[in-house]
Amino acid sequence: MTEHDDKVMPINAIEDLVEPEQPLPEMTLAEAGERIQAAAGRAGWAELMPVQRRTLPYLLAGRDLMVQSRTGSGKTGAFLLPIIERIDPTLAQTQAIILAPTRELAIQVAREAEMLRGDASIEVLSIYGGVGYGPQLDGLKRGAQLVVGTPGRILDHLERRTMNLDHLKVLVLDEADRLLSMGFYPDMRQLQRYLPARRSGCMFSATFPASVRALAREFLHQPDFLSLSRDRLHVAEVPHIYYEIPGMDKDRALVRILELENPESALIFCNTKMRVNYVTTVLRRFGYDADQLTSDLAQNARESVTARFHKGELRFLVATDVAARGLDIEKLSHVIQYEFPEDMEIYIHRAGRTGRAGAAGVAISLVAMEERRDFTRTAAKYQIDMQKRPLPDDEEVARVVGERTTALLEARLRERDKLLVERQGRMLPLLEQLNETPEERALLAMLLDDYYQKHQHGLQPALPTGAAAPARPASSGGPRKSSRRRRG
Numbered sequence: 001m002t003e004h005d006d007k008v009m010p011i012n013a014i015e016d017l018v019e020p021e022q023p024l025p026e027m028t029l030a031e032a033g034e035r036i037q038a039a040a041g042r043a044g045w046a047e048l049m050p051v052q053r054r055t056l057p058y059l060l061a062g063r064d065l066m067v068q069s070r071t072g073s074g075k076t077g078a079f080l081l082p083i084i085e086r087i088d089p090t091l092a093q094t095q096a097i098i099l100a101p102t103r104e105l106a107i108q109v110a111r112e113a114e115m116l117r118g119d120a121s122i123e124v125l126s127i128y129g130g131v132g133y134g135p136q137l138d139g140l141k142r143g144a145q146l147v148v149g150t151p152g153r154i155l156d157h158l159e160r161r162t163m164n165l166d167h168l169k170v171l172v173l174d175e176a177d178r179l180l181s182m183g184f185y186p187d188m189r190q191l192q193r194y195l196p197a198r199r200s201g202c203m204f205s206a207t208f209p210a211s212v213r214a215l216a217r218e219f220l221h222q223p224d225f226l227s228l229s230r231d232r233l234h235v236a237e238v239p240h241i242y243y244e245i246p247g248m249d250k251d252r253a254l255v256r257i258l259e260l261e262n263p264e265s266a267l268i269f270c271n272t273k274m275r276v277n278y279v280t281t282v283l284r285r286f287g288y289d290a291d292q293l294t295s296d297l298a299q300n301a302r303e304s305v306t307a308r309f310h311k312g313e314l315r316f317l318v319a320t321d322v323a324a325r326g327l328d329i330e331k332l333s334h335v336i337q338y339e340f341p342e343d344m345e346i347y348i349h350r351a352g353r354t355g356r357a358g359a360a361g362v363a364i365s366l367v368a369m370e371e372r373r374d375f376t377r378t379a380a381k382y383q384i385d386m387q388k389r390p391l392p393d394d395e396e397v398a399r400v401v402g403e404r405t406t407a408l409l410e411a412r413l414r415e416r417d418k419l420l421v422e423r424q425g426r427m428l429p430l431l432e433q434l435n436e437t438p439e440e441r442a443l444l445a446m447l448l449d450d451y452y453q454k455h456q457h458g459l460q461p462a463l464p465t466g467a468a469a470p471a472r473p474a475s476s477g478g479p480r481k482s483s484r485r486r487r488g
């Protein structure tokens with residue numbers, strides 16, 4: 001199944017279309033080259049989707065482009081079709097690279113590329129970490145012209161000299177915002193050293209915060225910006241996201257959301273001092289760099305915590321509305337409503353703390369069943385486009401954490417010289433031994449977890465194992481009137 005299985009969006013349904021200063025006319029399938037027409041025919045596409053009609057002229061002309069378009073819009077075909085058109089099948093060299101944030105996406109894009117190429121002699125290869133090198137080395141030796149993969153493993157092959165980019169024509173950064181949230185930026189900076197100066201490129205992303213735009217400036221040459229998502233979020237606007245969560249599961253849900261979102265910084269709002277203390281304790285027990293801000297804090301303690309947050313030395317600040325008054329953080333990436341406010345205007349004040357001065361930000365709400373009424377009334381009154389997301393489960397979090405950990409470890413291995421690699425060989429027998437029973441595997445899991453927390457999040461140590469677990473307050477839904485008694 002491909003993105004074209006969705007109903008094709010008529011071009012006049014595109015709202016707030018943003019085009020480059022020197023726009024090119026859209027391209028219909030009839031106007032496209034024979035290769036593109038043949039590829040569309042193999043996919044069963046009777047016509048191109050809007051994102052494809054708009055982007056193809058730029059990419060075929062070799063103009064670098066940033067494209068804001070959401071998953072399901074046809075974006076994969078938008079960059080695969082011009083790549084297939086531009087690749088020289090007679091040249092057994094890597095001519096196009098697509099960087100993807102996860103192995104699943106890399107596999108998915110590679111499969112669609114194989115379907116679109118048909119019987120054309122274009123070798124497609126997916127490269128990602130956590131698996132053996134053998135099949136990847138074989139594909140590179142065969143001269144794979146189109147490589148789809150995660151930055152870390154592609155960098156591995158470049159440093160091992162098993163991959164050469166001298167003939168690279170096209171670089172694609174797919175889901176660029178997720179490439180950053182997965183922690184691939186250091187690997188991408190290293191990978192950049194191997195890219196030839198003469199190439200074209202494009203970046204696709206659902207959102208374009210300042211970090212993504214900065215990434216575009218590093219990897220693309222004076223890129224144009226094109227946006228044609230119907231629900232497009234202007235780069236200076238704040239997307240409003242919500243998750244429906246059972247009240248008693250909010251603490252663990254918050255941890256899962258933070259892990260997937262991976263915010264640079266977040267101000268987390270609760271309605272009461274007791275809830276602020278509880279959430280802060282939970283986050284610290286899970287190993288996150290978090291502190292709290294309530295009206296109970298002495299002035300010097302308040303100034304200390306706010307100063308750390310301002311300087312970026314504190315990543316997560318949990319606060320009540322009263323305590324957060326006057327707190328102005330210029331580049332706050334996320335505002336999270338752990339508890340939805342009873343006063344509708346408070347939501348606006350909270351959400352307005354991110355996305356300031358043209359910067360990008362995200363407002364996230366964790367909505368329990370008993371908060372649904374206030375949430376719906378607020379969205380209706382202020383005409384806010386609230387985007388519902390499915391709550392990530394433990395399996396999804398484990399997959400993302402596993403991929404990040406693999407990337408971190410592979411990066412660490414690349415830094416080791418021959419003597420250190422020789423020394424680590426002493427641990428191979430122990431590794432096999434520790435993988436034999438669940439009890440021994442728990443030791444490996446502990447080491448990997450500690451390494452991930454330290455190197456991915458750069459966090460302060462979690463509280464000692466013997467520290468008392470925080471008592472869970474009554475459900476955040478509870479009687480709504482109770483939260484009015486304990487304002488912070």
